[in-house]
Amino acid sequence: MRFGQQLRSSLIKDWVFYYIAYDDLKAALRSHQTWDENAEQEFVSKLEHELDKVYTFQKVKSEEIIRRIAASEKEVLEVVGRADSNDAGEGADSSLEEDFDLLEEDLSDIIADVHDLAKFTQLNYTGFQKIIKKHDKTTGWVLKPVFAARLKRKPFFQDNYDAFIVKLSKLYDTVRTRGNPVKGDSSAGGKQQNFVRQTTKYWVHPDNITELKLIVLKHLPVLVFNPNKEFSVDDTAITSIYFDNTDTWELYMGRLKKTEGAEAIRLRWYGGMDSETIFVERKTHREDWTGEESVKARFKLKEKNVNAYLRGELTPEKIFEKERKEGKRSEKDIASDEQLAREIQYRVLTRHLVPVTRSFYHRTAFQLPGDARVRISLDTELTMVREDNLDGRKRAGKNWRRMDIGVDWPFSQLPPEDAERFPYAVLEVKLQTQAGQEPPAWIRELTSSHLVEAVPKFSKYIHGTCTLNPTRIKLLPYWAPQMDVDIRKPVTHRFGIERPGHSNDISTSGNLDDDSDDEDAVAGLPKVNGNEEDENQSRLRAARDAIEQHNLDRHRDYGTIPRTDDSGPNALDVEERISALPGDDHPLYDSDSEDEDELEEARRVGGWQYRAKVVRRKAKQVGERMLEVGKMLIPHPRPTDMPGGFQQGVASWKIPGEVKKFKAPKGKRIHVPVRVEPKVHLATERTFLSWLEFSILLGSIAATLLNFGDGISILAASWAFTVLACSALFYSAALYVWRVRMIRKRRAVTYHDWFGPSVLCFGLLASVAVAFGVSIYSYPLFDGE
Numbered sequence: 166m167r168f169g170q171q172l173r174s175s176l177i178k179d180w181v182f183y184y185i186a187y188d189d190l191k192a193a194l195r196s197h198q199t200w201d202e203n204a205e206q207e208f209v210s211k212l213e214h215e216l217d218k219v220y221t222f223q224k225v226k227s228e229e230i231i232r233r234i235a236a237s238e239k240e241v242l243e244v245v246g247r248a249d250s251n252d253a254g255e256g257a258d259s260s261l262e263e264d265f266d267l268l269e270e271d272l273s274d275i276i277a278d279v280h281d282l283a284k285f286t287q288l289n290y291t292g293f294q295k296i297i298k299k300h301d302k303t304t305g306w307v308l309k310p311v312f313a314a315r316l317k318r319k320p321f322f323q324d325n326y327d328a329f330i331v332k333l334s335k336l337y338d339t340v341r342t343r344g345n346p347v348k349g350d351s352s353a354g355g356k357q358q359n360f361v362r363q364t365t366k367y368w369v370h371p372d373n374i375t376e377l378k379l380i381v382l383k384h385l386p387v388l389v390f391n392p393n394k395e396f397s398v399d400d401t402a403i404t405s406i407y408f409d410n411t412d413t414w415e416l417y418m419g420r421l422k423k424t425e426g427a428e429a430i431r432l433r434w435y436g437g438m439d440s441e442t443i444f445v446e447r448k449t450h451r452e453d454w455t456g457e458e459s460v461k462a463r464f465k466l467k468e469k470n471v472n473a474y475l476r477g478e479l480t481p482e483k484i485f486e487k488e489r490k491e492g493k494r495s496e497k498d499i500a501s502d503e504q505l506a507r508e509i510q511y512r513v514l515t516r517h518l519v520p521v522t523r524s525f526y527h528r529t530a531f532q533l534p535g536d537a538r539v540r541i542s543l544d545t546e547l548t549m550v551r552e553d554n555l556d557g558r559k560r561a562g563k564n565w566r567r568m569d570i571g572v573d574w575p576f577s578q579l580p581p582e583d584a585e586r587f588p589y590a591v592l593e594v595k596l597q598t599q600a601g602q603e604p605p606a607w608i609r610e611l612t613s614s615h616l617v618e619a620v621p622k623f624s625k626y627i628h629g630t631c632t633l634n635p636t637r638i639k640l641l642p643y644w645a646p647q648m649d650v651d652i653r654k655p656v657t658h659r660f661g662i663e664r665p666g667h668s669n670d671i672s673t674s675g676n677l678d679d680d681s682d683d684e685d686a687v688a689g690l691p692k693v694n695g696n697e698e699d700e701n702q703s704r705l706r707a708a709r710d711a712i713e714q715h716n717l718d719r720h721r722d723y724g725t726i727p728r729t730d731d732s733g734p735n736a737l738d739v740e741e742r743i744s745a746l747p748g749d750d751h752p753l754y755d756s757d758s759e760d761e762d763e764l765e766e767a768r769r770v771g772g773w774q775y776r777a778k779v780v781r782r783k784a785k786q787v788g789e790r791m792l793e794v795g796k797m798l799i800p801h802p803r804p805t806d807m808p809g810g811f812q813q814g815v816a817s818w819k820i821p822g823e824v825k826k827f828k829a830p831k832g833k834r835i836h837v838p839v840r841v842e843p844k845v846h847l848a849t850e851r852t853f854l855s856w857l858e859f860s861i862l863l864g865s866i867a868a869t870l871l872n873f874g875d876g877i878s879i880l881a882a883s884w885a886f887t888v889l890a891c892s893a894l895f896y897s898a899a900l901y902v903w904r905v906r907m908i909r910k911r912r913a914v915t916y917h918d919w920f921g922p923s924v925l926c927f928g929l930l931a932s933v934a935v936a937f938g939v940s941i942y943s944y945p946l947f948d949g950e
Contacts, residue, residue, distance in 0.1 A: 168295050172288055177281055183222040184285070185215050185292040191299065200304040208300065212293075212312065219289045220319040226282050227324060233275050234332050241268055241336050245344040268340045270665045272333060276379050277664040279329050283375035290322040327529065330378050331396045334387035334531075346386070347533045363596050367617035368589040370653050374545060377592070377616050378529060379662050381541055384607050385531035388540075401527040402572040403544075405433040405446075406552055406565070407626045408518040414638065415516070417630050421642060421836050422911060425452045429626060430509060430518060432471065433463075438571040443468050447509055452842075464502040471565045474506075477514050481506035520552040520565060522633060524625040525574065526591075539605065540595040546574045547587040549629025555637070585632045589652065591625070592617055616661075618652040620644055622838060639833050646828060646835060839911040849904045856897030859925075863890035882936030889928045896921060 172187055193211055197204040244264045251261065293316065297309050316322075338346050369377055389396075408430045409416040419427030429448040434440040446463035466474060466484065473479035481503045488499055512518065526544040533539070550570065552561055560583070561567040570576050576584055594612060596604050603609075611617070623644060631638040631645060829835045867886035870879050900918060907914050 168291065172292060175284065175288060177285070180222070180281070180285060183218060185219060185289045185296070186211075187292050187296060190215065190296045194300060194303050200306065205304070205306055205308075209308070212296070213315070216293065216315065216319055220321040223282065223286060223289075223321040223324070226278075226285075230275060230278055230282065230329060233278070234329065234336070237268065237271055237275065237336060238332070240271075241339055244268060245339060248344045262343075265340055265343055269337070272337050272340060273383075273665045276333055276337070276383070277662050279326055279333070280376055280379050280662040283326055286322050286324065287372055325398060326375050327378075327398065327401070327527075328396050330375075330382060330529070331387050331389065333379075334382040335389075337382060338386035341383075347536065365594050365612070366620055366623045367592040367594070367612065368620050368623075368652055369543065369592050369617055370589060372653065373616045374543070374590050376662060377611075378543060380611065380616075381531045381543075384605075385533065385539065385541060388530040388532045388534070398527060399437055399572050400435075401529060402437065403433065403435055403526055403528050404572075405431045405524045405625075406520045407431045407522045407524070407630070408513065409521045409630070410517050411519060411521060411553060411555055411637075412517075414630075416518070417627065417638065418640065420450065420624060421627050421640060423450055423452075423622070423838060426450065428512070430512065431626070432520075432565065434468075436572075438568070441468050442466075443471055445474075445506065445509060447505065462505050464505055466506075472563075474510060475513055475565055477510060481510065520561060522626055522629045523550040523552050523566070524548070524629055525550065525572070525576075526625075527574075537595075538597045539608070541608075542593045542595070544591040544593070544625075547589075547591060547625065548574060548576060549585040549587070549625065549633060550576065550579065551583045551633045555634075583633070585629055587625075587628070588648070589618075591623065614661075615654040615656050618654075640836050641829060641833055643835055643837050841908055841911060845908060846905075849901065849908065853897055853901040856893060856900075856921075860890045860894040860897065863887075863893065876940075878936055878940035881939040882932065885932035885935045889925075889932055892928070893921075893925060 169187055169191070172184070176184060190208075190211060193208050244261065247264075248261055293312075297312055300306070300308050407416075416427075416429060420429050427450040431446050431448075433444045433446055434442065443466050444463045445466050446461060448459065448461045450459050464484075470479050470484070474484070484506055485499050485503050488494060489496075524547065526547040529543045529545070531541040531543075550567075552567055554560055554562070560569075570579065575586055594604075594608060596608075612619070624642070627642050628645070631641050863886050867883045867890060870883035870886065900921065904916060907916070
């Protein structure tokens with residue numbers, strides 16, 4: 166959607182005069198035949214006026230929300246106090262329930278205001294960026310760097326709404342539970358050293374972060390570890406340092422391929438660099454078929470002891486010696502932590518593990534205190550930083566972590582090659598449910614909405630390591646080639662924050678494309694100005710949704726897109742749309758080589774094994790080239806190149822710029838996750854045995870005809886069945902070996918066999934036809950008279 170249209174369709178009626186006058190600024194760019202200094206000064210003056218208007222309104226509205234929250238807090242305390250008095254037996258108050266309902270409605274209205282202000286800020290900031298871009302492109306005068314300095318002096322877009330969210334969460338939870346919020350250990354299971362969760366991960370576009378937080382806080386409170394402390398952004402900072410062997414990258418490969426028993430070892434701390442407590446953690450992956458769950462285990466260590474522990478100078482017995490003497494924890498728990506410390510230390514020393522990647526982010530967690538059954542965390546400002554010394558730079562030296570950064574995001578002091586600033590927030594939904602139990606309905610609705618993009622098995626460590634080491638890491642995760650695909654989706658069903666008593670959809674999620682001069686002539690609708698009635702805006706949204714739904718239904722009718730019960734925006738994401746295209750069985754990902762990891766492993770071993778693999782690889786490449794040349798020389802019909810707008814009677818449903826395949830960079834491969842269970846091996850063996858049984862049956866028929874038949878027709882039939890039986894036997898054996906090899910390597914290839922059964926059927930037909938033909942040919946039609 167064009168930005169001008171998006172802005173007009175997302176205006177809040179009561180705030181319409183405080184938005185950037187985008188259309189007026191565009192008109193100002195076209196009002197002069199020649200652009201000179203006077204025209205530039207006139208445009209800059211209008212731009213300054215718009216900036217001052219937006220900045221002032223944003224500041225006033227923020228202060229108003231602060232006052233409303235403070236007033237609501239007093240009212241909540243008063244009503245809760247009356248409720249506590251009634252519980253103590255001082256009499257019943259029939260108006261309490263009504264007061265709680267009014268408070269809940271008032272807090273919902275404040276939540277909607279916070280949401281609207283965040284969207285107001287986002288839209289106006291985008292508007293300024295786009296009008297400056299249009300100015301520089303249209304006039305040839307460069308205004309962007311100058312106006313960036315002016316934006317910094319009036320940073321209306323830099324307000325952090327987390328403080329609002331934390332206070333509103335506490336108040337809303339108190340009102341929703343009628344003054345009896347769930348109480349418990351805020352560490353939410355932190356005392357448990359080993360815990361298991363089912364986790365699903367999603368990406369969230371920055372435009373949707375505040376809206377998502379406000380939606381979740383209506384169902385789960387923000388988890389605050391120290392409610393007596395004033396909220397600080399630094400308290401939500403989490404930093405982890407991951408370890409690996411920089412020669413083999415074995416931990417990276419194990420976590421990427423999800424092999425049984427793959428480990429991740431990291432050191433984590435909460436808050437700033439002055440934190441004295443470091444958590445040493447190990448995550449172990451378990452395959453589903455083992456019947457075990459992936460487990461994260463950790464123990465605490467003083468920061469001053471980390472270096473000695475990693476060098477092996479500080480033994481696990483010494484670490485827990487003081488704790489044993491104090492006796493505050495059971496001997497069983499201490500022994501478990503000591504064993505974990507011993508295993509991690511042994512792994513670090515024997516496998517030569519060193520710090521390689523740091524991840525930093527601010528986490529907002531939503532959870533009932535002391536109840537870890539449903540936990541939602543949103544990680545924002547995610548940044549990965551190099552910790553290694555591979556290129557000769559002493560980033561950390563002999564210390565276990567570099568000290569030139571802390572929580573000062575976005576770490577502008579770092580060179581570009583040392584930091585990877587992730588463009589999205591990462592949402593993790595962690596559930597502990599009983600077998601067969603469904604997650605709450607609101608979670609299912611949230612995770613299927615336009616606000617999130619599912620990215621199964623996403624890993625901060627994997628993404629940061631492969632991005633920061635482009636010359637050393639050859640195997641990439643499946644999401645790496647998709648980083649340039651915009652994850653925002655249009656809103657095609659009502660979901661989001663709604664003001665009490667209103668049903669209008671005020672979400673502004675969508676793909677904001679660059680502007681064009683004809684952006685108002687969309688779908689034949691009249692231009693909608695900011696000061697028109699809500700009916701025009703509703704008509705615009707309804708028409709847009711109707712067009713999208715009509716196109717989606719038509720493609721489903723044509724069979725281009727498979728029908729599903731879900732008609733929401735996540736019915737088909739980019740991967741599903743590309744997969745729905747006719748063509749290859751696995752059209753999403755394409756890699757240069759499938760044997761790079763084997764060749765790399767053989768190269769490290771060296772000797773004749775490596776030379777043999779190189780020779781086989783070269784021979785395979787030569788054979789493939791010769792086959793391609795042979796195919797080009799053989800005459801065959803060639804498709805006619807059609808112009809880009811040709812659609813063969815079906816309107817295009819692909820997103821502009823969407824490609825059919827995600828191509829790996831040259832010299833790299835994309836790892837596509839393939840789930841392998843024991844029944845896969847059994848199914849492969851069962852298929853081979855079925856082929857073997859059929860081959861034996863054909864061979865038996867041939868032997869019977871040869872031994873007990875008579876005549877040339879019987880001989881021809883027996884030979885035909887013998888050849889077919891031997892061919893089926895050798896084919897099935899070769900196919901079985903190939904399948905076992907691909908399964909062992911977890912390759913995403915086409916495992917089903919469409920060629921063999923078809924050829925077998927034609928072979929049987931040919932064998933019978935040979936026998937019948939020879940019999941007819943040798944049969945005497947006449948008796949010689």
